[in-house]
Amino acid sequence: SQTIHQWPATLVQPVGSPLSLECTVEGTSNPNLYWYRQAAGRGLQLLFYSVGIGQISSEVPQNLSASRPQDRQFILSSKKLLLSDSGFYLCAWRGDTIPNSPLHFGNGTRLTVT
């Protein structure tokens, strides 16, 4: 069966420090991968998605970047965190390229920038 792992579960980082959040998927190949951010009262905002290794689409201009070095690995990064980067970050995958297949989410990383 397919599983998705996100780590760490919680993270407290000072302003200006770097960030690396990792997401891996097991039990499937060539998934579509997504990073969402959930901020209080703002729902889920799509940050990045990837349809293959090295292919990243950015949805909003921001202080973050994403990379997909391997088929089932998706990394969210920042060189210098801002206070506004605080939030709940969710990784998700979709098993194929047909839009009607549902997203499967990880358990999220709660990031607090102090």
Place this chain on the structure above:
Amino acid sequence: AQSVTQLDSQVPVFEEAPVELRCNYSSSVSVYLFWYVQYPNQGLQLLLKYLSGSTLVKGINGFEAEFNKSQTSFHLRKPSVHISDTAEYFCAVSDRDTDKLIFGTGTRLQVFP
């Protein structure tokens, strides 16, 4: 571009009462519609989805939703809620030409004993 509006940020309800969570979408093309549930500090789980066919869709945990094309709505309903239904509920839309799923801002359902 698509968008999703969930008008109610919070819905308080007593146990065993019926509930409706509202969702409206805008899109210039045919869409797929989804409802997800999020329990505290967890990811999202799929409740139900509308792809085509019957406009009344049944999902897990006794929830159902009705697709209304003329009103561009996809409201979620349950005839009798339980304490365990307390969670955040998200409506989402995906068009048939892209791989992106756009979410609403969520509705917090609070069930009281």
